[in-house]
């Protein structure tokens with residue numbers, strides 16, 4: 001059984017573009033370290049789940065246009081650019097599994113555990129975790145390599161992050177591993 005590092009929505013638009021998140025900068029290096037570790041091990045693979053929206057995607061009823069397919073905003077940030085052997089899965093919904101080939105690809109690589117990193121802990125990571133749970137995969141989430149949306153809401157960032165992580169633990173049995181303990 002192998003482990004997949006699943007990097008969710010670390011795209012230009014989610015870092016400093018149309019849905020910019022000041023909190024995203026802090027998770028780039030931890031994710032880069034995890035990806036390097038994963039690429040060095042036969043027991044791991046790296047999979048990127050990237051928004052690649054079409055103009056009529058339902059999500060754009062809730063959010064302004066972001067990560068439109070083919071645009072620069074939809075590209076992974078330079079520091080985390082995928083390696084040739086990595087899987088890259090375009091998605092149109094919050095979950096990395098909804099109407100994508102991710103489940104098939106993970107099964108083909110004998111993956112039994114996913115380590116979820118990226119954005120946002122309370123949205124795309126959460127919905128991806130639900131589908132991983134549904135598929136019977138072990139779920140790990142890195143608290144220091146995921147983040148919720150940045151400051152601006154009523155609740156401080158750290159509290160929202162804790163609440164999001166607690167949800168993943170309570171409902172999906174997610175284990176929380178700090179990136180340094182893995183990488």
Ligand code: ZN
Pocket residue numbers: 051053059066067093
């Ligand atoms: Zn989106």
